[in-house]
Amino acid sequence: MNPEIKSYFPILNQEINGHPLVYLDSAATSQKPTPVIEALKEYYEFDNSNVHRGVHTLGNRATEKYEGAREKVQQFIKANSTQEIVFLRGTTTAINLVAQSYGRANVEEGDEIVITYMEHHSNIIPWQQLAKERGAVLKYIELEEDGTISLENVRAAITDRTKIVSMVYVSNVLGTMNPVKEVAKIAHEHGAVMMVDGAQAAPHLKIDVQDLDCDFFAFSGHKMVGPTGIGVLYGKKHLLEAMEPVEFGGEMIDFVGLYDSTWKELPWKFEGGTPIIAGAVGLAAAIDFLQNIGLDEIEKHEHHMAAMAMDKMSKIEGLDIYGPTDPAKRAGIVTFNLKEVHPHDVATVLDMSGIAVRAGHHCAQPLMKWLDVTATARASFYLYNDESDIDRLVEGLRSAKEYFSDVF
Missing domain, CATH: 3.40.640.10 (Type I PLP-dependent aspartate aminotransferase-like (Major domain))
Known part of the structure; x- marks a missing residue:
């Protein structure tokens, strides 16, 4: 995906809690480009x-x-x-x-x-x-x-x-x-x-x-x-x-x-x-x-992002990822939990590093029951995300795990 795409989204050019914003909540709502x-x-x-x-x-x-x-x-x-x-x-x-x-x-x-x-x-x-x-x-x-x-x-x-x-x-x-x-x-x-x-x-x-x-x-x-x-x-x-x-x-x-x-x-x-x-x-x-960008390109980019995110996140001990293990069978959504840490706490710690993810039941309580969880955290990728966003997410999750290990 063209790295210049991110420049079309003015909201992404800001800091949250002293860190550059990484927006991983597009499944809830996407950001808006300048032409819109x-x-x-x-x-x-x-x-x-x-x-x-x-x-x-x-x-x-x-x-x-x-x-x-x-x-x-x-x-x-x-x-x-x-x-x-x-x-x-x-x-x-x-x-x-x-x-x-x-x-x-x-x-x-x-x-x-x-x-x-x-x-x-x-x-x-x-x-x-x-x-x-x-x-x-x-x-x-x-x-x-x-x-x-x-x-x-x-x-x-x-x-x-x-x-x-x-x-x-x-x-x-x-x-x-x-x-x-x-x-x-x-x-x-x-x-x-x-x-x-x-x-x-x-x-x-x-x-x-x-x-x-x-x-x-x-x-x-x-x-x-x-x-x-x-x-x-x-x-x-x-x-x-x-x-x-x-x-x-x-x-x-x-x-x-x-x-x-x-x-x-x-x-x-x-x-x-x-x-x-x-x-x-x-x-x-x-x-x-x-x-103008091309839906084929967008789909290809999101499969790549999901595959990379799942690969890197799966190396974090104690992190569970839900859904198909084959990236070809899923869109750019990775839903997860850190063992013994509530997803709201995970999302709060990530937000302190400028990383926006969604936490909760995602308006899907019957599915939460099927998964045998009360809530999950979710990172969702779109055309304006890149590999550095995944690296920031993984770094943030490792920090969150370390923080809660020290607390408990």
Whole structure:
């Protein structure tokens, strides 16, 4: 990866507690490059207006940028049409929309919803609530010992009673890259639809929703060098057309009478209220930035970073690493624990050296239970990290181990 990439991220040019910042928390949120920051600034300085309704110049400019961003997203994930691209607040909102709209209309008592133990809470709780409401059965695909899933276990879990299969493409804890294309094929053989949580995949991998043949795909801008508060739901057109909106108000209506109303066509019927205009502008700039570098290059770089980190960290006695041991089966996420040291304490000591990692249950408590831990520490790498960041992390972990050995 070009070492100059880091220079595009102004936030990285600072010291934390007297040390140069090493940011290893991109799985939680990524940092923003200058082109994205400038795109947001330019929009607010020159084009700020509401979209669709106005006929004045600023309104037309804002509409052009907003809908232009939709076209860019369509091309980025290779959707068939812009009508299949819905702008929402993020992955969480997108999954909830599918559960509340498609799920309520199609899941009945005794039907099955199938997920995995490695899901983020955002891809568990909406299905729990839907199952309770509809009297459905929530089932979990068993994991292999290394935190991967086998297609054999997928076939064992999905039956003709299954209506929805929802799965993370890349685990935010284990880094596991799941075979969502193959799972979608199995789901379709049983008449079920496939929802993919792509929050940890879209920033790092080339996405082709038509090749994956998933029915729904969700991701967030803030994890892919874009702004917070903007996300995308992709859905196959015929499914979205049959779904009812779950949020009502301005922008999403066609006609409002005293006692009845009709909705706009796709995708606007799902975008009630003033849309996330600036967020879409920033997301478009983020896509341009990532594509200029190349998603293939980003993926290759992250595999290299994960492999190097796992190799060097594994030499620290008493440090456990979770997830696939084969770096080719995981993204740039390394989750770990130092024996007899709480991950919050590890993260605090690392922060004193300017190293930012995440500690806690990572919104994945069922997975923590499966791992038989209460919490973990997580280092997540992105395009702006380099080998020196790994060396700083390893040095920091050795210092943390030494410190807590002296304390206890």
